[in-house]
Amino acid sequence: MEQDDQPWWKGAVIYQIYPRSYADSNDDGIGDLPGITQQLDHIARLGADAIWISPFYTSPMLDFGYDVAEFRNVDPIFGTLEDFDTLVAKAHGLGLKVIIDQVWSHSSDQHRWFSESRQSRDNDKSDWYVWADPKPDGTPPNNWQSIFGGPAWTWDSRRGQYYFHNFLKQQPDLNLHSQAVQDEIVKIARFWLDRGVDGFRIDAVLHMFHDAALTDNPPASDPNKFKARSHDFQDNIHNQGGPGTFRFVKRLREVMNEYGAIFSVAEVGGAGTHAFQQKLTDGEKKLNSVYGFEFLYAKELTPGVVCEALARWPGEDGEGWPTWAFENHDAPRAVSRWATPANADAFNRLKLLLFMCLRGNVILYQGEELGLTQVDIPFEKLQDPEAIANWPLTLSRDGVRTPMPWEKDAAFAGFSSAEPWLPIGPDHPAMAVGEQDGVDGSLLEWARQAVAMRKAEPALLYGQLEHCTPGETILTFERVHDGERLLCVFNISDHESAFTLPQGAKIILSCGQVAEGKLGPLTAFVAKLSE
CATH class of the missing domain: 3.20.20.80 (Glycosidases)
Structure with a gap:
């Protein structure tokens, strides 16, 4: 909708x-x-x-x-x-x-594309993955490291080259330059x-x-x-x-x-x-x-x-x-x-x-x-x-x-x-x-x-966000759309904090304890502000 x-x-x-x-x-x-x-x-x-x-x-x-x-x-x-x-x-x-x-x-190294790519340097999918020759001493072509640890290169004896993988060695990187x-x-x-x-x-x-x-x-x-x-x-x-x-x-x-x-x-x-x-x-x-x-x-x-x-x-x-x-x-x-x-x-x-x-x-x-x-x-x-x-x-x-x-x-x-x-x-x-x-x-x-x-408030779905204020314990910001303004307040601490609700504000949903001039621990609310 x-x-x-x-x-x-x-x-x-x-x-x-x-x-x-x-x-x-x-x-x-x-x-x-x-x-x-x-x-x-x-x-x-x-x-x-x-x-x-x-x-x-x-x-x-x-x-x-x-x-x-x-x-x-x-x-x-x-x-x-x-x-x-x-x-x-x-x-x-x-x-x-x-x-x-x-x-x-x-992809996985079990994908048919990789199985074909690793067979030779001149087949139809030879450049579908990232292959590179070793350095003269046989070490990987550069110093890139895998996110899962160790070099981001694995030697493949069939091609006589290294292939590149940002993740597991069983997850060779596709060559999106192709x-x-x-x-x-x-x-x-x-x-x-x-x-x-x-x-x-x-x-x-x-x-x-x-x-x-x-x-x-x-x-x-x-x-x-x-x-x-x-x-x-x-x-x-x-x-x-x-x-x-x-x-x-x-x-x-x-x-x-x-x-x-x-x-x-x-x-x-x-x-x-x-x-x-x-x-x-x-x-x-x-x-x-x-x-x-x-x-x-x-x-x-x-x-x-x-x-x-x-x-x-x-x-x-x-x-x-x-x-x-x-x-x-x-x-x-x-x-x-x-x-x-x-x-x-x-x-x-x-x-x-x-x-x-x-x-x-x-x-x-x-x-x-x-x-x-x-x-x-x-x-x-x-x-x-x-x-x-x-x-x-x-x-x-x-x-x-x-x-x-x-x-x-x-x-x-x-x-x-x-x-x-x-x-x-x-x-x-x-x-x-x-x-x-x-x-x-x-x-x-x-x-x-x-x-x-x-879902009931367009201001929350796609309105602007204004006045995000990071207090020591209280977070406040406003969501604004088509003349409507919502105040969102959160006491993220585990103790009571001082807060005064603006005049004319009407709370539409809250959790915790909202009282005159203060908010209880882990209390939050959303309120509509009067124009």
Whole structure:
């Protein structure tokens, strides 16, 4: 539904589904597409506008779907293409748009393209990946390092060359400098658009284009940079973020425009990438939005952190549109980073209200509406290749990927009758959907109220954000649209703080204790201001 001539995605609430962990329909311990279809009503009742499904394509699953071996098919553990079509039809019937992940910076080494490319230096796909000769002493062609640790180059004896990989050695980087590779990616995009998807979340856009001259990266310029991996010892300038990115996304946008109101959001993480993010989305010929990491790894939620992030997208003419997330499949649960167990419930309510007041799109990660906490996965049960390789310095991503709890007293919290691929969080069954659905005062019901408020207020969906004021404990800002002004106030501290409600202000939604001249701990409200 479009309001005020705005596209459907502007200000949207998007619900991220990690398919391995959402719902298991065939009791093999792994979530699947039919399971998602069966549980779409939960997302529709939440009030979300769209779902984003993380990769479900054919894959050896060394990086759990982000190592794609076939871009136009569904991995058997998740179902079939027919199951995907059924999911899309059900979602659309519930009024939900469908956004899918696209991994276009690299593939699996099990992809047929790579199998052909590595056979010789003169076959049809010889330049579909990034190959380079060794230095005279046999060492890699430059000093680039993999994000998962160690050199970003692996020797292949069949070609007598090294191939480049920003991630696992089993995830060789595609050579986007090749016109043939670009043409193939466009065909992949059309394949899924023809199946009815409403948008793409494009993974690892920063890593699509490398410096073709293979220039060495300089040492890290920040002496205080945390260095858990060899990748952290460099300023990663030349292995990523090449200018070809901006030309290619224009081409992708042209294709998407042929299909109508298609939403495109780029995932761009890392320090110092804001200029790249803005260039990806400026004007009307590039991507719609960018998905940054400002909150995903923040150790604290403070007024300053919020205002600093929002200030990067002031809403100037021609500027792109931001998309925010507090947690996702790669980042720890926000409540476990930002609150004590004693304050978790109150904090979750404040956090959800704040989230719904941000200017931009917001992505709720599955279970966030239930208050799920980060799970401590012991080393012997780890699945995450990054965590295993860098143990114990890298926080395991498995702790945020644990199965969704549906019923408290069912086997494995109703996710599956078989033991799941990751353990259920010990405190998660008590937070199950069945324990909260329709229960007055539950966090799930509060989340539904917060989403409904956002959808009812154009100022929250796409209005300007003004007067972001980071006090010591209280955050305030205003959302403004078409003469309406909303005041958003958050006492992020665990103690009472002084605050006087402006004369004539009428609170439309609040959590915590709002009293004359003061706000209780972890209290928040949204109020309409009189003109």
